[in-house]
Amino acid sequence: MPVYFQDATTLAQLIRSRQISPVEVMRWHLDRITSLNPKINAIVTVADTALEAAKRAEAELMKGGDLGPLHGVPFTVKDSIDTANVLTQRGSPIFKGRTPSTDANSVARMKQAGGILIAKTNLPEFSYWIESDNLLSGRSNNPWDLTRTPGGSSGGESAAIAAGMSPIGLGTDLAISVRGPAAQTGIVSLKATHGRVPMTGIWPREPRRFWHVGPMARSIRDLELAYHVLAGPDGQDAFATSTVRFDAGIGRESRRRLKVGWMVGPGFGPVDPAVAATVEAAAKALQGLGLQVEQVRIPALERDFALDVFNHIHVMEMKEAFKQATAGRSEDELYKMAKTMLSLPDTSMKDYIDAEQAAERLRDGFAGYFQQYDVLLTHVLPIPAHKHGEVEFVIDGQKVDATYLQGATVPLNITGLPGIAMRFGTSEQGLPIAVQLVGSWLAESTILHVASLLESVSKVRDLHPDL
Template identity: 70%
Template sequence: MSSEIHYSDATELAELIRTRAVSPVEVVQAHLDRIDRVDPAVNAIVTVADDALEAAHAAEAALTAGAEVGPLHGVPFTAKDSIDTAGVLTQRGSPIFKGRIPETDAVSVERLKNAGAILLAKTNLPEFSYSTETDNLLTGRTNNPWDPDRTPGGSSGGESAAIAAGMSPLGLGSDLAISVRGPAAHTGIVALKATHGRIPMTGLWPRVPRRFWHVGPMARSVRDIALAYALLEGPDGADGFATVPARIDTGTGASPDRPLRVGWLVEPGFGPIDSEVAATVQAAAEALQRSGCQVEPVRIAALEQDNALEVFNRLHVMELKPAFAEATEGHEDEIFTIAQAMLATPDTPPADFIRAEQAAERLKDGFAGYFRRYDALLCPVLPVPAHAHGLSTLTVNGRPMPAEHIQSATVPFNVTGLPALSIRFGTSRGGLPIGVQLAGKWLAESTVLHLASLLEKASDVRDRHPSIRV
């Protein structure tokens, strides 16, 4: 039963617990056993919550007493180690914060707990959540459970690896430019970056640049993502960007009057894309067409006029550098390569900063025009499948590209704040997951989730779970 438990999704686990087919104690213990067995090879878990089993016993007692229970009652979840957890270490991937224990939960953690979920563990991340690889001086490097010689991505790489490896059914990550969707694609799971401000950032660090940061649910099924999103969305009275009331949605969903209109795009606009990734996006487009959507190839002029990654780099550096400088002052000998590189980055000249702001506005205008005609955009998540650790250069169809190119297809949706979801739809010749990305208009999460569910049903991927060498 343990093997069935650790690869069951959160929705199924919640139903099994409600119907008393399994107990919360069995579920939590099965995941703790899984962590003990496979995490030494993966290094996704940095702290196990001391009170997880105690919470599971309390959840079982509530069921026995006939208490009303939430939709995730007794279901374990994990959270990236930049997300505050009351009484549980939150060390942000840095020796500077070693031993830090928050007094309160982040709002996202609190909301999952209020739904009955049990915090199981914290997961690894790059220093200060600032890298596309998960490695740091405090808790080391996380490996991709599909191939330990490859990265699970970053910055929510520990979270993606834990979920893919069956150590957790559901998790919380954060996303500045790529950080839930990229790791999800690297490891073959699902992740959502909702419209900016839909899920409060209260209780996360770094806080800047908040106009690009998002909290996002990560899981192995679309229905788990939809459930978690419904629990997480809505203002909290503290995050000034989280102002849209919950349950407001501009998505069309499925309609008997007309099919959903989906454009699909590989190149140009996102830079060079590996041929296997491009083929997977096209296969997903064909699957949506067979599912009744109106699907056609598109080009988005705004993406070709302004390079979103360059725009992002010019803007975010000016806000992050002061935060990093303040956090590391007096601890210069405890800084990993990532923070060192950020602090050494030249300031953006004011004129270039203004031009970048204007380019960000043009990108938003361009997508606004696109979504007048289409309900969604289908595109790559990453330009390549999971790559080896520590690369400074990516090779895409024989062409060398800087490592930061890994973000080229995800960062446009952070710059514009559009909702975007990553879901696996293929497998590389080397046996690695290949994901595709669905983006919708602002506040149209229902459309993105609906299309993702269509792809999930249409997928013929057979090797759903990695064979972990332990």
């Protein structure tokens, strides 16, 4: 397998054993960016210090001593996440030329682990939509089919990793944004429990209780490694208060027989039969591995449609953030989603309070579910990656708008539950189909363990786009 398709853990091991140098790894990835980015448009800024940082990493390696778990490994970062002395323009002409003086804490932690920032990746305007397109840096394409989207809002990140321009990176997730893009490009991603990873240095923050930052990569072990690097309070993000017990370990869950429930609905909206079949195939695979598996329903999801709950809450809070960011700016500087958000009617106070109460019911419903089960297995997206610009779909005979693609992901943002997206199937068009593993609050080790089991029997793990 080419170096640029190795996972970050393998690259770190090869570097540590001096079978390959950080400079060689960096040059291969820089060359890959030069070769492929013109047609994929995943990368918006290359860090001009990346090669020099790789040379320093090589010198440190030759000296010996303690090395971080990602020593010499390149990583990319979504362009809504601050990077010191490297452009962070948030997908908008309003922020053109913006260069932060400090790293977001998540970026700083990746660097402290030895990772080297290679580039920033594309996103929708203000990190807000399910397709990564904006007036400043244009549209990103899916490496599996350039006529299709790699998703949003972390679509540039997912495309870069899928195409071998980066082995690992950081995205953000308000309703779908690390899991949906991962599903559309065939990589893996983790949205940890809300508050596990600080959001310090990332914009926008409203609504704060729904936003997450998380790793995107090529293997489950890379997600586990990055999660351990990223998680923990920073004294600045008040939501980031829980300390992870790393000694609990991913293997602890194997001491007892885990119980997994699987579902594709009702409660999530319509689902394409091929996607539903992939979820069922993953359920059978886990059963074959010795886990207790059964089909389930979660009544709370059927009572309160999570997407409606989300819309009532986030419009009330996020619209104000958009107003502040665009105040005094020309309409020519605004793209589709900023204009759409600003044009939406305000949520009434009654609807807002009703939505908050519905969110509480959803949390209660999941709490009840996780009294009986360790993991929920479901889909990430109801369809594989769609064509650019599509805003309406017919899914299993039902016509829906594009927001419905978030039907199975947004419940985790409302409730703060952790979730992993990973590929487990392929559509008739050769596109990735993913499943989602959901755990109870603070139970990342459980879903990482189950995901690693599923990955071990996956027939699509090492498939890569032919570019």
